[in-house]
Amino acid sequence: MKKKAVVFGITGQDGSYLAELLLDKNYDVVGVTRRVSTGNTGRIAHLMDCPRLSLVEGDLTDYSSILRIIEEYQPQEVYNLAAMSHVGTSFDQPLLSFDVTGKGCLNILEVLREHSPFTRFYQASSSEMFGDALTQRGGDKFQDENTLFRPQSPYAIAKLAAHHATRLYRQSYNLHASCGILFNHESERRGGRFVTKKITKYIAQLYTHFEKGGDQESAPLLYLGNLDAKRDWGHAEDYVRAMWLMLQEDKPDDYVIATGETHSVRDFLKASFETIGIDDYTTFVRQDPRFMRPSEVPYLKGNYSKAKVVLGWNPQVSFSDLVSRMVDYDIKQIKERETVG
Ligand code: NAP
Numbered sequence: 001m002k003k004k005a006v007v008f009g010i011t012g013q014d015g016s017y018l019a020e021l022l023l024d025k026n027y028d029v030v031g032v033t034r035r036v037s038t039g040n041t042g043r044i045a046h047l048m049d050c051p052r053l054s055l056v057e058g059d060l061t062d063y064s065s066i067l068r069i070i071e072e073y074q075p076q077e078v079y080n081l082a083a084m085s086h087v088g089t090s091f092d093q094p095l096l097s098f099d100v101t102g103k104g105c106l107n108i109l110e111v112l113r114e115h116s117p118f119t120r121f122y123q124a125s126s127s128e129m130f131g132d133a134l135t136q137r138g139g140d141k142f143q144d145e146n147t148l149f150r151p152q153s154p155y156a157i158a159k160l161a162a163h164h165a166t167r168l169y170r171q172s173y174n175l176h177a178s179c180g181i182l183f184n185h186e187s188e189r190r191g192g193r194f195v196t197k198k199i200t201k202y203i204a205q206l207y208t209h210f211e212k213g214g215d216q217e218s219a220p221l222l223y224l225g226n227l228d229a230k231r232d233w234g235h236a237e238d239y240v241r242a243m244w245l246m247l248q249e250d251k252p253d254d255y256v257i258a259t260g261e262t263h264s265v266r267d268f269l270k271a272s273f274e275t276i277g278i279d280d281y282t283t284f285v286r287q288d289p290r291f292m293r294p295s296e297v298p299y300l301k302g303n304y305s306k307a308k309v310v311l312g313w314n315p316q317v318s319f320s321d322l323v324s325r326m327v328d329y330d331i332k333q334i335k336e337r338e339t340v341g
């Protein structure tokens with residue numbers, strides 16, 4: 001039978017890759033977009049001609065719009081990727097973050113419980129929920145499905161509320177509802193305010209500055225916050241495959257999705273500078289208190305053994321490939337803009 005999936009957050013990084021994957025598998029895809037005054041469909045522009053993709057307006061904070069969409073399309077699968085996903089911003093907008101990222105998920109769960117109990121549901125949970133908690137085994141420190149949650153941001157608290165709500169609806173109402181506890185994943189399409197994209201966009205700018213004969217004195221500077229935080233960074237293309245695999249299982253469950261490697265922001269910075277032949281980044285980078293957070297998650301490294309065994313999932317893109325793909329893409333973007341301009 002041909003399947004239909006509703007994707008909340010289709011205009012985001014993950015939404016765009018998931019839409020590609022589902023269309024590739026011959027699904028009918030219904031993408032939910034927010035009404036905004038300027039365009040927000042840039043990441044899915046290349047898919048817009050596909051007759052199996054339809055876009056419908058809706059907002060996660062509006063129960064009635066979710067109800068209307070689920071009743072109209074009767075999907076076999078619903079993916080909730082929508083969120084206010086920037087951790088730093090959640091400190092400035094905690095209430096909005098909770099309404100969208102926490103309560104928004106509950107809105108979908110309530111609609112499914114009452115009106116579409118056989119629809120399978122995916123919730124985008126986050127490694128940010130672990131906060132400063134970890135599991136220590138021998139010399140190894142990591143997070144897995146059994147690690148405690150100790151969230152350190154309004155975003156993480158909202159995600160944890162959504163995570164527990166999803167588990168509760170699975171247990172109490174028998175919904176096929178699964179959570180992917182995804183560790184950081186980036187890509188060419190990553191939003192410009194996340195640290196990896198901020199770095200690779202800057203590297204592209206610096207590269208073209210030197211290419212045009214600019215000197216070190218007139219080179220732009222990069223302003224960053226905490227360089228010591230460690231993250232487990234993978235590529236979004238790999239991670240959306242895991243989302244789909246979870247909904248194909250007979251039994252719903254929660255899974256950690258990660259690479260099993262951890263690198264500091266400083267490591268990412270160094271690796272990015274090395275792609276353009278610069279060994280010492282310190283001349284070009286300044287620490288700026290504006291980008292420090294009131295509370296930080298110091299260390300994330302995921303143990304994805306469960307996903308490997310049950311789903312047969314493995315990450316394919318290495319840390320160094322991720323860095324070079326993002327830098328190459330950003331350099332190409334600048335060149336294309338200059339050609340058009
Ligand atoms: P993203 O690029 O920021 O995309 C977020 C999406 O949510 C966008 O499509 C956005 O729409 C939509 N959205 C925001 N508020 C909404 C609302 N009120 N109603 C409906 N849609 C709304 O995030 P991402 O990196 O693709 O991440 C996807 C999901 O995974 C998010 O829930 C994120 O929190 C979670 N997650 C991400 C990572 C990661 O490292 N990327 C790791 C763990 C979990 P607009 O385009 O209109 O803004």
Ligand code: GDD
Pocket residue numbers: 085086087088125126127128182183184185193194195196198223224225226227229230231265291292293296297300
């Ligand atoms: N954004 C940002 N900007 N982060 C900076 C900067 C800066 O200028 N300088 C240092 N950092 C540090 C942050 O303090 C954090 O420790 C780390 O870089 C990563 O920050 P982000 O790229 O903003 O990602 P995040 O880890 O806070 O959150 C991402 O991953 C979560 C999963 O762990 C987001 O994608 C979340 O939506 C996701 O849930």
